Amino acid sequence: MRLMEVCGTHTVSIFRAGLRQLLPAEVELVSGPGCPVCVTPDGYMDAAIVYSGMDDVIVATFGDMLKVPGSASSLAEAAAQGGDVRIVYSPLDALAMAKENPEKKIVFLAVGFETTAPTAAAALLTAERENVGNFFLLPAQKLVPPAIRALLADEDARIDGFLLPGHVAVVTGSNIFSFLAEEYHLPGVVTGFSPTELLRGIYRLVRQATAGDARIENEYRCVVRAEGNQAAQKVMHQVYETCAAEWRGLGAIPASGLRLRDAYRHFDFSEARPLDLPPVPPKKSGCRCGEVLRGKITPKECPLFEKICVPEHAAGPCMVSAEGVCAAWHKYGGGIFQYE
Amino acid sequence: MNETIQLAHGAGGRMSAMLTEEILRPILGNPILDRMHDGAVLDIGGKIAFTTDSYVVAPRFFPGGSIGRIAVCGTVNDLAMTGAEAKYLSLSLILEEGFAVEELKRVLQDVREAADEAGVSIVTGDTKVVGHGACDGIYINTAGVGALIEGADVAPQNIRPGMDVVVSGFLGDHAATITASRHGLKLPEAIKSDAAPLNGLVKEMLRAVPEIACMRDPTRGGAAATLNELAAQSGTGILLEEELLPVRPEVEGVCELLGFEPLYLANEGKMIVFVSSEKTETLLTVMRAHPCGKEARRIGAVTDKAPGQVAMKTALGGIRIVDMPTGSLVPRIC
Numbered sequence: 001m002r003l004m005e006v007c008g009t010h011t012v013s014i015f016r017a018g019l020r021q022l023l024p025a026e027v028e029l030v031s032g033p034g035c036p037v038c039v040t041p042d043g044y045m046d047a048a049i050v051y052s053g054m055d056d057v058i059v060a061t062f063g064d065m066l067k068v069p070g071s072a073s074s075l076a077e078a079a080a081q082g083g084d085v086r087i088v089y090s091p092l093d094a095l096a097m098a099k100e101n102p103e104k105k106i107v108f109l110a111v112g113f114e115t116t117a118p119t120a121a122a123a124l125l126t127a128e129r130e131n132v133g134n135f136f137l138l139p140a141q142k143l144v145p146p147a148i149r150a151l152l153a154d155e156d157a158r159i160d161g162f163l164l165p166g167h168v169a170v171v172t173g174s175n176i177f178s179f180l181a182e183e184y185h186l187p188g189v190v191t192g193f194s195p196t197e198l199l200r201g202i203y204r205l206v207r208q209a210t211a212g213d214a215r216i217e218n219e220y221r222c223v224v225r226a227e228g229n230q231a232a233q234k235v236m237h238q239v240y241e242t243c244a245a246e247w248r249g250l251g252a253i254p255a256s257g258l259r260l261r262d263a264y265r266h267f268d269f270s271e272a273r274p275l276d277l278p279p280v281p282p283k284k285s286g287c288r289c290g291e292v293l294r295g296k297i298t299p300k301e302c303p304l305f306e307k308i309c310v311p312e313h314a315a316g317p318c319m320v321s322a323e324g325v326c327a328a329w330h331k332y333g334g335g336i337f338q339y340e
Numbered sequence: 341m342n343e344t345i346q347l348a349h350g351a352g353g354r355m356s357a358m359l360t361e362e363i364l365r366p367i368l369g370n371p372i373l374d375r376m377h378d379g380a381v382l383d384i385g386g387k388i389a390f391t392t393d394s395y396v397v398a399p400r401f402f403p404g405g406s407i408g409r410i411a412v413c414g415t416v417n418d419l420a421m422t423g424a425e426a427k428y429l430s431l432s433l434i435l436e437e438g439f440a441v442e443e444l445k446r447v448l449q450d451v452r453e454a455a456d457e458a459g460v461s462i463v464t465g466d467t468k469v470v471g472h473g474a475c476d477g478i479y480i481n482t483a484g485v486g487a488l489i490e491g492a493d494v495a496p497q498n499i500r501p502g503m504d505v506v507v508s509g510f511l512g513d514h515a516a517t518i519t520a521s522r523h524g525l526k527l528p529e530a531i532k533s534d535a536a537p538l539n540g541l542v543k544e545m546l547r548a549v550p551e552i553a554c555m556r557d558p559t560r561g562g563a564a565a566t567l568n569e570l571a572a573q574s575g576t577g578i579l580l581e582e583e584l585l586p587v588r589p590e591v592e593g594v595c596e597l598l599g600f601e602p603l604y605l606a607n608e609g610k611m612i613v614f615v616s617s618e619k620t621e622t623l624l625t626v627m628r629a630h631p632c633g634k635e636a637r638r639i640g641a642v643t644d645k646a647p648g649q650v651a652m653k654t655a656l657g658g659i660r661i662v663d664m665p666t667g668s669l670v671p672r673i674c
Contacts, residue, residue: 016601018658089523089598195656311666322599333649333661339579340645 002028002158003205004151004295006144007165008035008323009193015332017195019202027206030295031328033147034165036112037064037321038293039247042280044111044140045070050275051107051138052083058101060094061109063087064321069314071280091116091123091137098127098135107269110137115167117141117258118232121239124260124267136269139259142245144168145176146256150247151294152184159295161205162188163198166220171236173228174218181214192220239264248317249290287316292325299329306330343441350435350469359467363441367448368431368455372463380463382428384487389424391415392483398476400447402521404513404532408450410608411480413535416458417557419484420542421611423492426458431465432481437472447478458537460484489543491550498553499574501644504620506613508541508627509534509586509635511563512605516591519598519605531590536609541632545613548626554614557607561665564603566612567650568664580640580652580662604665614642 005011011031014020020029033039049070052059059075066076066085079085084104088094094108110120120137127135144165151157164177169190180188187208191201201219208215218224236258245257260268287309288302299305299318309315311327318326329335348355365373372380395411405413412429419426431451435444455462513534520527538557546552554574558566571578587602595602609632615623620638627633640652650662 015660016654017656018652018654018660019656021658021660022656195654199656331661331663331666333663337651337659337661339577339651339659 001026001160001206001209002030002295003161003163003202004030004032004159005163006032006034006148007168008038008321008325009167010034010163010165010191010198011325011328012323013193013195013198015328017198018337019195019198020336023202027202030159031292031325032151032295033247033250033293034113034144035318035321035323035325036116036142037068038289038317038324039142039249040065040068040111040140040317041246041248042069042071043246043277044138045074046072046277046280047270047275048109048138049073049075049078049083050277051269052078052085056103056105057107058084058086058097058104059107059109060086060088060097062089062111064323065109065111067314068317068320091120092126095123095127095132095135098132102134105134105136105269107136107138110139110141112141113144113165113168114171114236117240118171118236121235124239124264125235127267128264135267136272137260137267138269140245141240141258142247143242143256143258145179146253147247147250148180150250150253150256154294154296156296157294159186160209161186163201163205164188164190164216166190166192166224169220169224169228171229171232173226174216174224175226176228177216181216185214187214187217189217189219190224192222249293285315289316289318289326292318298335299326300335302326306334345435345437345439345441345444345469347437347469347471350467356467363445364448364465364467367445367452368462370461370463372428372461380428382463382485384427384485387488388485389419389422389488390483390485391418391422392481393418395480395482396476397518399518399521400443400477402533403517403527403529405535405608406447406450407478407480408447409454410535411482412451412454412458412460413537413608414559415482415484416460416537416539417609417611419486420539421494421555421557422488423494423542423546423555424486424488425543426460426484426486426539428463429455429460429482429484431462433465433467434475434479435467435469436475436477437469439477444478454537458539489546492546492552494552494555496554496570496573499570499576499614499642500553501576501642502617503553503614503642504617504638505567505578505580505640505642506615506620506623506627506636507563507586507639508538508611508613508633510588510591511558511585511607511610512587512591512595512602514608515562515605516594519600520594523598525594525597527590527594531588534607534609536632538609538611538632541627541630542611544626544630545623549615549619549623551619552613552615552623555611557611559606559608562602562604562606563612564601564650564662565665567662570614571650572648575647577643577646577648578640578650579643579645579659580650582652582654584637584639586635586637586639603662617641
């Protein structure tokens, strides 16, 4: 039985708890595409790098974007060469930075899933209300359900159930995943991040899959409601509309991204100051992150894993972020760790 | 008066002399330093231990300490971990042009207090001033010498399967405090840096249990880095038990918020000790009687499995790897 945890934080929690080692051999956990850093494409990083080198621009970003490779460089390298790149914990920090640096343009790298989109939207609305004219986003937010659909469109997906991302579901509600049961006859359980919550989630999935059931269960009731956080959804829908998006490793997925609506388009720095970057040449490194992200192979099956591809020198995106599948496998001993 | 450091304070002339005579010596002075020669002449019998470390911490002042306090504690503790009792330290200051003299005095006061607490003297030193922007306010280097404690034989090569792994107290307080203050997170007052000289505690421990195999202070990289180094150097496996690890709930909270693990957080007043299991109880009794070791406890054991690796039995009963930290700590995205 193959169960996929979609969320990168789940992947890491499972390793930290040593859960794989405790499960019977019949239950296999596969990791999915749920690390927003990992799926951010080269072209986006290239643009961020160019912007960071402009004299009047400060790029504000979550810290795990620093090492993500673009086609030739990374933000960390750009910063070392004099680019102005600053780490923030929230888009609101970037907004505060904009107020403190009126002579600069602050470009917040709006990357993430449904979890982070509402705060970016809220920061934008605050900027508009307070007439902060130098606060911008570089939007590349993505939506989880379309990515799951894209995985399942693949005939060899062989997934028997999903551990669904708790943090995403806080915003979207667990109902957003009903399509799994209704259209694909697959069970899903929204779970939290503690070892016991994960274990309960796995137990419920195994129970459903064994019985041939397909329901969406909520094992994270303390924070997730069926309809989600409607205030957050409202802000998100006010500011964003869906669009096709490029996922690193997965390719273009229809209606899987968020872009600013026309009324807010002037906050999009790529519109305010368009770049004419050359198209990203396809990479021929042999990196198999795309298959890893779809749960088709484990990192160990990639010829680069732990050979030329390690966190200090990542060949592919899954090795870059601490919550990337390959980075997690590497950190915790290459998969199921045997103590011997 | 808002006096600041100027380039001339480092130029060797009248201003340099003023800095030494009016600011440094009144705070740090002692009979050896007061001779004001090019170097200190010291009387140390037998085997000596010698170490050096540089301090660049930001912010410079934080709950429980300052760059001045850790500049003394860090070097004293490095000596203590070799089984030596620190006696004399050097103190080198690199100051940025424009640094406030008042702040320099506060740093030096902390140096003095920590040195008194540890029972060491600052016997020689140096001051350089660099241009505005060439360093971040103040950097400090200290070096220290100490005499080896009679009978001590402390080295990673002594670590053997079957030994216990003991830690002297709560893990991660220092880094959690610094990180929280960097990010403007308010922690309860009880949570502060653990910066403290460990030489007094070490002396008591070695007196009661001279057979201590190895000690090391888990500073940068935290307990995870220290244990990985020791596993590699001794060629043994180290198996921790998650449920035995002493971590304050508030530190756990900071970690959860910022995506860190307590095992990877730096400490400035803790040590990890390896000892034969039949001596563990005696050692713990001695440690718990000292203010720096009140929360001492066993956290795991040395094994002959998975040589060179650190693993941890999780609360659920799985065993997972505790690897060497990579890169610096960065905030996570979700």
